[in-house]
Amino acid sequence: xxxxxxxxxxxxTGRPIRFRVFRYKQGDRAPYFDEFTLxxxxxxxVLDALTSIRNRLDPTLILRSSCFHASCGTCGMRVNxxxxxxxVTKVIDLKSSVVKVEPIANQAxxxxxxxxxxxxxxxxxxxxxxxxxDSDWLPDAAEPAGIDSYNRFENCIECGLCLSACPIVASDPxxxxxxxxxxxxxxxxxxxxxxxxxxxxxxxxxxxSWRCHVAFECSEAxxxxxxxxGKIMLLRRRQAAERLRSIFGGRHG
Amino acid sequence: MSEQSVERTAVxxxxxxxxxxRRGVIGWVDPRGRRLGGWAFILNRLTGLGILLYLSFHLVxxxxxxxxxxxxxxFVSVAMSPVFLFFDVVLIFGLLAHGLNGIRVTLVGFGLVxxxxxxxxxxxxxxxxxxxxxxAIRIFEVG
Amino acid sequence: xxxPEQPAGDxxxxxxxxSHEDTKPTWGWILQAVTxxxxxxxxxxxxxxxxxxxxxxxxxFQDVVAxxxxxxxxxxxxxxxxxxxxxxxxxxxxxxxxxxFSPRIESWITRVLSVLGVAIVAxxxxxxxxxxxxx
Numbered sequence: 001x002x003x004x005x006x007x008x009x010x011x012x013t014g015r016p017i018r019f020r021v022f023r024y025k026q027g028d029r030a031p032y033f034d035e036f037t038l039x040x041x042x043x044x045x046v047l048d049a050l051t052s053i054r055n056r057l058d059p060t061l062i063l064r065s066s067c068f069h070a071s072c073g074t075c076g077m078r079v080n081x082x083x084x085x086x087x088v089t090k091v092i093d094l095k096s097s098v099v100k101v102e103p104i105a106n107q108a109x110x111x112x113x114x115x116x117x118x119x120x121x122x123x124x125x126x127x128x129x130x131x132x133x134d135s136d137w138l139p140d141a142a143e144p145a146g147i148d149s150y151n152r153f154e155n156c157i158e159c160g161l162c163l164s165a166c167p168i169v170a171s172d173p174x175x176x177x178x179x180x181x182x183x184x185x186x187x188x189x190x191x192x193x194x195x196x197x198x199x200x201x202x203x204x205x206x207x208x209s210w211r212c213h214v215a216f217e218c219s220e221a222x223x224x225x226x227x228x229x230g231k232i233m234l235l236r237r238r239q240a241a242e243r244l245r246s247i248f249g250g251r252h253g
Numbered sequence: 254m255s256e257q258s259v260e261r262t263a264v265x266x267x268x269x270x271x272x273x274x275r276r277g278v279i280g281w282v283d284p285r286g287r288r289l290g291g292w293a294f295i296l297n298r299l300t301g302l303g304i305l306l307y308l309s310f311h312l313v314x315x316x317x318x319x320x321x322x323x324x325x326x327x328f329v330s331v332a333m334s335p336v337f338l339f340f341d342v343v344l345i346f347g348l349l350a351h352g353l354n355g356i357r358v359t360l361v362g363f364g365l366v367x368x369x370x371x372x373x374x375x376x377x378x379x380x381x382x383x384x385x386x387x388x389a390i391r392i393f394e395v396g
Numbered sequence: 397x398x399x400p401e402q403p404a405g406d407x408x409x410x411x412x413x414x415s416h417e418d419t420k421p422t423w424g425w426i427l428q429a430v431t432x433x434x435x436x437x438x439x440x441x442x443x444x445x446x447x448x449x450x451x452x453x454x455x456x457f458q459d460v461v462a463x464x465x466x467x468x469x470x471x472x473x474x475x476x477x478x479x480x481x482x483x484x485x486x487x488x489x490x491x492x493x494x495x496x497f498s499p500r501i502e503s504w505i506t507r508v509l510s511v512l513g514v515a516i517v518a519x520x521x522x523x524x525x526x527x528x529x530x531x
Binding site for chain 1: 274275276277278279280281283285286287288289290291293294295297298357358361362363364365367370
């Protein structure tokens with residue numbers, strides 16, 4: 001484990017913070033932690049600090065970021081055992097002189113703080129329906145002049161923090177997980193060309209909506225107000241109602 | 254857009270190796286960074302498994318009934334000892350925690366009362382604390 | 397547009413997830429909730445009947461025989477036994493399923509736990525019969 005000191009503050013007001021950063025390169029026998037001491041200012045974010053570490057102390061540190069405002073979903077990390085977006089997490093707000101930084105959990109690791117999100121995306125594909133859809137104008141929207149088409153963004157920024165926080169994703173490779181299930185509910189709520197009944201059927205599975213154990217850690221971790229746990233419960237409510245209807249009321253519709 | 258074919262790739266446990274960082278059972282029991290719902294999850298899991306263990310013990314103990322009064326009454330006198338009574342209180346705690354949290358999990362898990370579940374959880378735990386005190390008093394007053 | 401075929405060995409960390417041929421609605425969770433609610437009621441009755449009725453809080457042998465001589469009690473206790481065994485083994489099954497074993501292993505687990513459940517209830521019924529026929 002290497003220990004680096006940099007007393008030249010990033011911006012100068014100087015509270016020394018010890019960063020314990022997870023390190024792993026393909027071929028290493030096991031992961032380990034490197035320590036870097038940095039002076040941080042009031043507004044220094046975790047991402048600022050890590051970038052500073054990479055630029056000035058250790059250029060071999062691998063990390064990834066893009067938008068700097070929790071919109072692209074790239075810089076998700078576990079900081080002091082909590083899932084956060086590093087770009088908007090101020091070091092001072094962590095209220096600790098030791099900051100442990102690890103990559104998000106339950107994904108394949110590329111190196112250091114960067115994960116391969118292949119598993120994450122595979123969950124969306126596993127439902128077998130296109131959950132990313134072309135947008136239409138809403139019926140009552142006035143089309144602005146000169147615009148031919150637009151992309152409508154949903155809250156989910158696909159950062160993977162929810163899957164990192166979920167206790168079941170931690171142990172169960174087959175569980176669809178909060179992100180895909182939340183997307184499934186969004187597709188039920190607003191189907192457009194999708195068949196909502198098909199989505200409900202496909203997620204009505206022991207490894208779908210019913211594997212969740214109501215910990216709600218995903219919704220706590222989500223930086224983007226998706227509330228995946230709430231959406232899983234809505235899926236279940238609908239699926240349970242269908243089940244009851246099939247017993248008592250006979251087939252509907 | 255209609256259905257696309259499902260991407261389905263088989264996992265070979267060897268292929269995952271050190272580069273897939275699934276936390277495993279640590280993800281269930283690690284208390285660090287946990288929020289209220291996460292605590293409720295681990296409480297339910299541990300009390301549930303604990304009660305199962307107790308039930309196996311209970312079934313074995315009940316077999317003494319088949320061996321007649323001397324076997325059973327002998328056990329009853331052991332069951333009055335303070336250590337036993339202490340574990341009885343632990344059992345009641347486990348039952349209350351699991352049962353009352355189970356109410357929350359059932360209601361929320363069917364999509365009901367989701368918005369106020371933290372308040373409901375707190376109220377149920379207060380009820381549980383009261384019930385536990387009543388039970389503990391009863392256990393130690395007759396034991 | 398179909399997803400491109402990925403050779404399994406090349407991708408690190410890819411996992412098998414259910415395709416739509418495999419999904420099936422499950423009753424496990426609903427049964428868990430129903431048996432759980434019943435357990436709540438029955439365990440409360442069980443505790444009161446066994447620990448708050450007799451002065452010492454514990455029934456000695458004669459107390460137990462007297463207790464089980466009432467057919468309503470027998471029905472209640474047998475119902476409690478069935479429901480708590482069912483709920484407990486469903487719970488154990490849920491914990492095991494949280495490891496994401498293959499569907500084949502999962503149905504094996506279900507079968508083993510079902511046999512275990514039947515065996516436990518049978519044992520309880522036998523024990524009840526032994527006690528009630530004691531004189």
